[in-house]
Amino acid sequence: MASNKEIQEQLGEREYEAGFVTDIESDTLPPGLNEDVIRHISAIKQEPEWMLAWRLEAYQHWLTMSEPTWAAVDYTPTDYQSISYYSAPKSKDDGPESLDDVDPKLLETYEKLGIPLREQEFLAGVTNVAVDAVFDSVSVATTFKSKLTEAGVIFCPISEAIREYPELVKQYIGSVVPQKDNFFAALNSAVFTDGSFVYIPKGVRCPMELSTYFRINALNTGQFERTLIIADEGAHVSYLEGCTAPQRDENQLHAAVVELVILDDAEIKYATVQNWYPGDENGVGGIYNFVTKRADCRGNRAKVSWTQVETGSAITWKYPSCILQGDDSVGKFFSVAVTTNCQQADTGTKMIHIGKNTKSTIISKGISAGKAQQSYRGLVRMGKNAENARNYTQCDSLLLGDKCGAHTFPYVEVKNPTATLEHEATTSKIGEDQLFYCQQRGLSEEDAVNMIVNGFCKDVFDELPMEFAVEANRLMEVSLEGSVG
């Protein structure tokens, strides 16, 4: 029977399978940030004038802001002048017309990561997911466009949407996360390069799962993607997001913005499996993941759910939020965050109840091992008109070993006396009793840890679409197991 120390050693040996680098020629802007860089990005993307003006406005505001320091994370601040703000694989100039035009090296990269970009797999019944693959600053491929077009669904890189559907973009971009929302959102608004755009028209149920796969490859670049999803009245869509990056000694910045707009009777389910490179066991390298994700239930009876499984990143600063404006709208947040070695995560959600009879659920599961520190930070606000608003919050933390930490910062503001809130929180250590019990039944220690941790996360994994639940399970194994030495 292994001691805690042995378990920790195993955990320290986690392997990062996505840590390879694709050797591909890229067009990369020299490091540095100024108005010219922004003009350059806007020009490469052939953006209309209003978009450039919007970016510059964000940039000007960003210059007046300072990086937030309230989160319970400790890291070397980013030198924003040492990052390159645009990098694209050379072989394409403006998005391939079809998969045949995609550089085989890129297809190979995604194949290695287990992301299906070949549509024939769909025909063979292997997958029912349309994928937008974002490589550094550009989208390299979007699958199943024609099938989606038939249903009236728009699913394309946001840079394409800005050109092809400017009215839609103009109407909604920045309407959920304003340019000046926060330091990282302002930076993103100024320099965002790609990301996905989704529009589901009235009454349409998206015929397949939509997925964007983000990959940071180039050295010393930041990834600033922007995703905008609009579910029009009565529409329904399930969207998946996955992320990886090569193993490097330098920290890399990922500052994304995701905006979801949900109108009357519509529903968006947004799931993330985030596996950015977490740095090595001494805390060298890894992605800084500073992300603003927000959903706006603008319509009555609108529904949104954020489901996230986070195993990667050196530093995570992320609070997917729900604004429940419409009466009877529903927001849900399901999260599993795993931190090992020297990873630090400050993550949680905000549920802003504005409309009547709005409901929210928060289920947060934190797992810490090694020297990792993890904080749950959540806000539940019930506005004065939020009659009969209800929230249920459950925060559970599981500690592996005795050098890691779990912290909970729940904030509650209630301005309506009819509101109901429930909050439950637990912190437990993985029990030697539980491990021994499983081993006595014949499981190896590694399998036992995996089974106990997966059991702990079950409530959240149950919310993931099938394809992702399998992926999430596998990720947890890789993250927490390592080989038994």
Place this chain on the structure above:
Amino acid sequence: MLVIKDLHVSVDGKKILKGLSLTINAGEVHAIMGPNGAGKSTLSNVIAGRDGYEVTSGSISYKDEDLLEMNPEERAWNGVFLAFQYPVEIPGVNNTYLLKAGVNAKRKHQGLDELDAFDFMSVVKEKAQLVELDASFLSRSVNEGFSGGEKKRNEIFQMAVLEPDLALLDETDSGLDIDALRIVAGGVNKLRSADRAIVMITHYQRLLDYIEPDFVHVLADGKIQKTGDKSLALKLEEQGYDWVQENL
């Protein structure tokens, strides 16, 4: 099958077992009785390989191999089963799923193909009847929200599925009402076989009315003090453990 020679075991530096010797053959049912703190649970934990028990001297051979060299799961694969005194709850882990993983790990060790879900379920349903375990327990989380009696039934059910060669039942009768005791004991009796040894650790003679042992041992002060047949248990019940202590 199991030969324990002059076993000395300490827990946190405190000597618990002080020269215990015991031989158990296939097909036999042994009862180990004794006062609180005599080392009964220590014995079962050492055999199963739990961490924190330091064997300072002596040996345990199992099927002619050094049991103390094996880690807990290897012991399980080789047919050692412990029905826990206090079965732990594992939230979110399906009872059947855990058991299937255990069975297949053992089969893999034996060079057999893993059972698929369908075959496994038919085995499970059959065995569940042995201890009258309702099918709903199969899909619940391991021991979560089970009553004391249900937990013990679940242990014997697991034993039935895992088909051990050496089964240690650590106070399986404690916390059971008379009906539950009858069901659990009935299950154990059905699992008696010529190839299987069963060791029952208990405080009470009561259990032995249902499961008749071939041998009864009195464990006190870290050693087997007396060995006899079923009548020894009756005498203990009548006269208490002081009687053994006085006759040392």
